[in-house]
Amino acid sequence: MRYYIAILAMVLCMVACSHHSVHWETLAQVESYIEERPDSALTVLQRMDKDELFGMEEKAKYALLLSMAMDKNYIDRTDFEVLQPAIDYYQRHGTATDKLRTYYYQGRIYTNLGDNASAIIRFSKALNEGKDSKDILTKARVHFAQGNIYNTLYKWDNYIEENKKAAELFKEVGLRNSYANCLIHIINGYNIVQDEENAAKYIELCEQIFDSISLIRKNEFYKTLLNYVVTNNKIEAITPLLNQYLTMIPEDKLDWISIANAYTLLNDFATAYTYIQNYQIGSNIKQDIRYYALISKIHKENNQPDKALESYLHYSSLTDSIDLAAYSQTTLFMEEYHKSELRSIKEQEKARIIILLSLISVLVLLSLCLGIRMHLIERTKQKEHLEAEKEYYRLQYLQMEEERDSLSRLLSERHKLSETSQQILSERLALLNSFFATYIKSKEEHDYTINEEIKKLVTDRESFINSNRLSFTGSHPRFIHYLNERGLNEWEINYCCLYALGLKGKEIGTYIKLRSHYNQSSIIREKLGISEHDTNLGIYLRQLMKELSSE
Numbered sequence: 001m002r003y004y005i006a007i008l009a010m011v012l013c014m015v016a017c018s019h020h021s022v023h024w025e026t027l028a029q030v031e032s033y034i035e036e037r038p039d040s041a042l043t044v045l046q047r048m049d050k051d052e053l054f055g056m057e058e059k060a061k062y063a064l065l066l067s068m069a070m071d072k073n074y075i076d077r078t079d080f081e082v083l084q085p086a087i088d089y090y091q092r093h094g095t096a097t098d099k100l101r102t103y104y105y106q107g108r109i110y111t112n113l114g115d116n117a118s119a120i121i122r123f124s125k126a127l128n129e130g131k132d133s134k135d136i137l138t139k140a141r142v143h144f145a146q147g148n149i150y151n152t153l154y155k156w157d158n159y160i161e162e163n164k165k166a167a168e169l170f171k172e173v174g175l176r177n178s179y180a181n182c183l184i185h186i187i188n189g190y191n192i193v194q195d196e197e198n199a200a201k202y203i204e205l206c207e208q209i210f211d212s213i214s215l216i217r218k219n220e221f222y223k224t225l226l227n228y229v230v231t232n233n234k235i236e237a238i239t240p241l242l243n244q245y246l247t248m249i250p251e252d253k254l255d256w257i258s259i260a261n262a263y264t265l266l267n268d269f270a271t272a273y274t275y276i277q278n279y280q281i282g283s284n285i286k287q288d289i290r291y292y293a294l295i296s297k298i299h300k301e302n303n304q305p306d307k308a309l310e311s312y313l314h315y316s317s318l319t320d321s322i323d324l325a326a327y328s329q330t331t332l333f334m335e336e337y338h339k340s341e342l343r344s345i346k347e348q349e350k351a352r353i354i355i356l357l358s359l360i361s362v363l364v365l366l367s368l369c370l371g372i373r374m375h376l377i378e379r380t381k382q383k384e385h386l387e388a389e390k391e392y393y394r395l396q397y398l399q400m401e402e403e404r405d406s407l408s409r410l411l412s413e414r415h416k417l418s419e420t421s422q423q424i425l426s427e428r429l430a431l432l433n434s435f436f437a438t439y440i441k442s443k444e445e446h447d448y449t450i451n452e453e454i455k456k457l458v459t460d461r462e463s464f465i466n467s468n469r470l471s472f473t474g475s476h477p478r479f480i481h482y483l484n485e486r487g488l489n490e491w492e493i494n495y496c497c498l499y500a501l502g503l504k505g506k507e508i509g510t511y512i513k514l515r516s517h518y519n520q521s522s523i524i525r526e527k528l529g530i531s532e533h534d535t536n537l538g539i540y541l542r543q544l545m546k547e548l549s550s551e
Helices: 001-018 026-031 038-047 054-072 084-090 097-115 117-130 136-150 156-172 176-191 197-208 215-229 235-247 256-265 269-276 285-301 304-320 325-412 421-440 446-474 477-485 489-499 505-511 517-528 538-549
Strands: none
Touching: 001 084, 001 285, 026 038, 026 054, 038 054, 038 421, 054 084, 054 117, 097 117, 097 136, 097 517, 117 136, 117 538, 136 156, 136 176, 136 477, 156 176, 176 197, 176 215, 197 235, 215 256, 215 285, 235 256, 256 269, 269 285, 285 304, 304 446, 446 477, 477 538, 489 517, 517 538
């Protein structure tokens, strides 16, 4: 009798678990039209009594649909209160589409929070868990969202590839404006990496659908096209393109910086100044950086050196505030950690049957051994980490001493330097002297802030090298132009500018922490067309700069 009662209880439990409330059918209807009518979907969901929902599956479906509706109505969430039931349920249950969407909207929330590392992890999980889903549109949005993150990290190859994947998927579902948006992003990426051939290829694709896209997308395309013709010095194409842009796009939508930049290529700096005056400073830090870089050039060409310098200092301050390198490394680490985590999960799944059979007999012993082992490993790691960190800061300190001595020597030869170079050197030397003064005061007892100062100075070193190159761009433009014509990349030009500044080869090798200093010099010699026996590279570059400046 008890046996039959147990079976009956089990059946009743299964029936109860599969039961849904009166709202289940409504949720299915909302899901069918949420893309076309997100405002109506949001209204229906918000009017629904959540207390009447039955079971975890129904609550998860409601949470996911409500999160989708909010996102599509531009309600940006920065917490997981709404989505949490879906996160909890779809980790172990649901279809590939449910998992795809849940991880995607998790990533959207992390993006709203500014936590790009966590967002990348969720987007990667969305594509992995939802690989069997037929929801092409959400997959396209995942790739597009990842592309936006790579854009903020200045990882242009990843940015371009993610937008290519998104473009193909948007094209497949017939969303022409979204497809065009991805094409525009791809063109921008190729413009940045100076790949004219591929940029032209995607410009042609965008032109094929130009008449059928929205005014917003047309505006974005014109801005991108202006950037393309300026980047690739296509002077003959600028005037007709500007006429089209100014005629077709309403004035309140125009990109004044791109227009002004185009006029600078025509050497019409007066008109460029007139147009750039329309830009509202403070709306976007990246656009502000573009503004100050361009207005500095315009002031210089209009014989207003004081204003040019002031604008350049604004530009330098904004660029220094973006610590791209450290942030990029953090995100790359998180991506690798996620890949490792996925591999670990797959391995655990294969071994699960064996582990379950042996778990009871070995659990206590395994726990004890594991605890001891983890404790020993942790102690060893801590010790190794402390020793490595101590050695790292010691080496950095020695390098900064060498840097201080080298820069002091250069400043003692002021007659060989431009005023801008002297100012950049003085600012860097002042930072170093300030650090050493603090170090001497804290020498007797270890001060953790000293390590933080070292990190800051190491990070600022790259900004100093870039500022030095920009200084030479302003003071010796023909010299920089010559190096560009010879095919030197930005890093190699930075290297040459350190020579031109007066640093010696050994000092440069130590300063930039480059072991293959000799190989790098050989590469630059080859591009400049001089052999190893012709002359000293530093002497050659300084003589070249002098000759070009006197022409």
